[in-house]
Amino acid sequence: MRFAVVGGGISGLVAAYKLRQSLGPDAEIVIAEASDRVGGKLRTVSLAGDDIDIGAEAFVGRRPEVPALLRELGLADQLVHPSGLRPVIWADGDARPLPPGTLMGIPAGPEYLDRLVDGETLAKIEAEPTTQFAWDRTSDCTVEELVAARFGEQVVQRSVDPLLGGVYSGSSRTIGVRGALPTLATALDDGAPSLTEAVRRALPPPSTAPVFGGIRDGYGVLLDALVRESAADVRVGTRVQTITRVPGGQWAIGGIGPVDGVVLALPARWAAELLSGLNHAAAQALREVPLASSALVALAFPAGVELPQRSGILVATGEPLRAKAFTLSSRKWPHLAEREVKLVRASFGRFGDPVSAWSDAELIGAAREDFAVVSGVLAEPVDALVQHWPDGLPQYGPGHLDRVAAVEAGIAELDGIEIAGAFLHGVGVPACVASGAAAATRLVAR
Numbered sequence: 001m002r003f004a005v006v007g008g009g010i011s012g013l014v015a016a017y018k019l020r021q022s023l024g025p026d027a028e029i030v031i032a033e034a035s036d037r038v039g040g041k042l043r044t045v046s047l048a049g050d051d052i053d054i055g056a057e058a059f060v061g062r063r064p065e066v067p068a069l070l071r072e073l074g075l076a077d078q079l080v081h082p083s084g085l086r087p088v089i090w091a092d093g094d095a096r097p098l099p100p101g102t103l104m105g106i107p108a109g110p111e112y113l114d115r116l117v118d119g120e121t122l123a124k125i126e127a128e129p130t131t132q133f134a135w136d137r138t139s140d141c142t143v144e145e146l147v148a149a150r151f152g153e154q155v156v157q158r159s160v161d162p163l164l165g166g167v168y169s170g171s172s173r174t175i176g177v178r179g180a181l182p183t184l185a186t187a188l189d190d191g192a193p194s195l196t197e198a199v200r201r202a203l204p205p206p207s208t209a210p211v212f213g214g215i216r217d218g219y220g221v222l223l224d225a226l227v228r229e230s231a232a233d234v235r236v237g238t239r240v241q242t243i244t245r246v247p248g249g250q251w252a253i254g255g256i257g258p259v260d261g262v263v264l265a266l267p268a269r270w271a272a273e274l275l276s277g278l279n280h281a282a283a284q285a286l287r288e289v290p291l292a293s294s295a296l297v298a299l300a301f302p303a304g305v306e307l308p309q310r311s312g313i314l315v316a317t318g319e320p321l322r323a324k325a326f327t328l329s330s331r332k333w334p335h336l337a338e339r340e341v342k343l344v345r346a347s348f349g350r351f352g353d354p355v356s357a358w359s360d361a362e363l364i365g366a367a368r369e370d371f372a373v374v375s376g377v378l379a380e381p382v383d384a385l386v387q388h389w390p391d392g393l394p395q396y397g398p399g400h401l402d403r404v405a406a407v408e409a410g411i412a413e414l415d416g417i418e419i420a421g422a423f424l425h426g427v428g429v430p431a432c433v434a435s436g437a438a439a440a441t442r443l444v445a446r
């Protein structure tokens with residue numbers, strides 16, 4: 001038996017590993033990866049002499065997938081958790097507390113927002129349950145359309161956008177309620193009488209579990225273990241451009257040859273290209289998933305520099321800054337606090353920002369200038385590097401769930417092809433791990 005996984009990001013590597021577990025040592029598994037390395041949006045590189053992550057750096061700690069995978073791979077000792085310091089939001093030229101108890105920044109009441117928004121906005125939030133509310137169960141809308149109408153634009157810009165900018169490289173204008181906030185949509189569909197009440201119902205139950213987890217030596221150790229345990233023939237520099245049916249039921253993968261089954265684990269646009277001759281509806285739905293580009297600047301400051309006592313600084317939309325967020329890595333992660341240097345990650349790029357056109361020098365300059373504004377740190381970094389992430393994150397816009405349903409229905413018609421990736425059921429690493437594993441399970445079952 002011969003199988004191909006097209007795309008060597010985390011979704012594809014997990015699919016290959018799970019295929020190996022199910023099929024045993026005799027199956028041939030080929031991973032075709034277009035770039036010169038595996039990992040996709042996960043990348044660990046050296047800065048000031050030590051490894052750091054310059055793509056994803058964390059995962060949602062309440063989801064089981066990544067800790068379970070680390071345990072399975074003998075890497076349980078790599079699991080780390082943040083220090084517990086909270087981030088702040090930079091709004092109207094000042095650092096303000098990130099309100100607790102919100103659903104992706106949407107509050108269940110005015111009580112925690114008093115230092116973030118003005119009195120008029122607080123009064124609007126307070127009165128929201130008493131004003132007439134209509135929710136259309138048959139349609140979808142942007143998060144902005146819902147939240148601005150009920151709570152006002154300041155809640156959108158200062159509370160919701162900073163969080164959506166981090167998760168999706170998007171904003172409330174590019175992200176839809178049903179795709180990004182499914183528990184809120186369910187509460188609204190079930191007849192919640194106000195947005196306040198819907199948020200209250202949609203909030204997860206209180207938990208003492210850490211909100212985030214990370215990997216001590218960087219995501220690179222997870223990637224290495226997956227490659228090793230999948231015992232796959234990894235072909236980097238192999239951009240697959242065609243998939244065609246061959247007599248006998250196999251699929252011919254351009255550059256790889258005939259296989260009995262294939263997992264596509266690509267960003268939406270490239271999956272669309274490969275499916276265009278095979279299933280029109282799935283390809284069309286994938287083409288309709290917009291992708292946001294972003295860039296990350298990692299800065300290493302001298303040991304003597306005092307970073308603010310925060311895990312990060314998120315920037316409200318509309319501020320006169322180019323960066324959208326700063327992670328104060330040496331404050332956020334106890335294992336990074338032990339390093340000689342003080343580490344900061346500056347993130348750029350909300351959907352539509354022309355980040356791909358900014359040179360490395362411009363990005364480092366903007367990171368330093370903006371960081372000086374929000375932190376007061378003027379020191380010269382001892383090391384800096386830039387990572388561009390063109391088309392890095394899919395936008396779960398209004399109607400996203402219909403597009404996912406069309407993709408999955410189209411794939412179900414193609415015996416021997418499965419699909420995984422960040423555009424399906426969540427952009428985070430845990431969701432991608434789940435999607436790669438599920439694709440492998442379905443392929444073996446078929």
Ligand SMILES: Cc1cc2nc3c(=O)[nH]c(=O)nc-3n(C[C@H](O)[C@H](O)[C@H](O)COP(=O)(O)OP(=O)(O)OC[C@H]3O[C@@H](n4cnc5c(N)ncnc54)[C@H](O)[C@@H]3O)c2cc1C
Nearest residue numbers: 007009010011034040041056057058240392421422428429
């Ligand atoms: C800057 C940034 C920060 C993030 N931070 C976090 C975080 O802290 N926590 C979190 O949970 N998530 C985070 N994410 C999201 C998460 O990292 C990604 O959604 C996830 O890694 C995507 O994995 P994937 O395997 O589905 O896709 P990708 O990583 O995009 O992998 C797809 C692979 O397919 C390859 N490819 C494309 N076309 C072809 C072709 N024709 N043939 C062969 N190969 C091809 C690509 O080169 C790529 O390697 C972040 C994302 C970004 C961009």
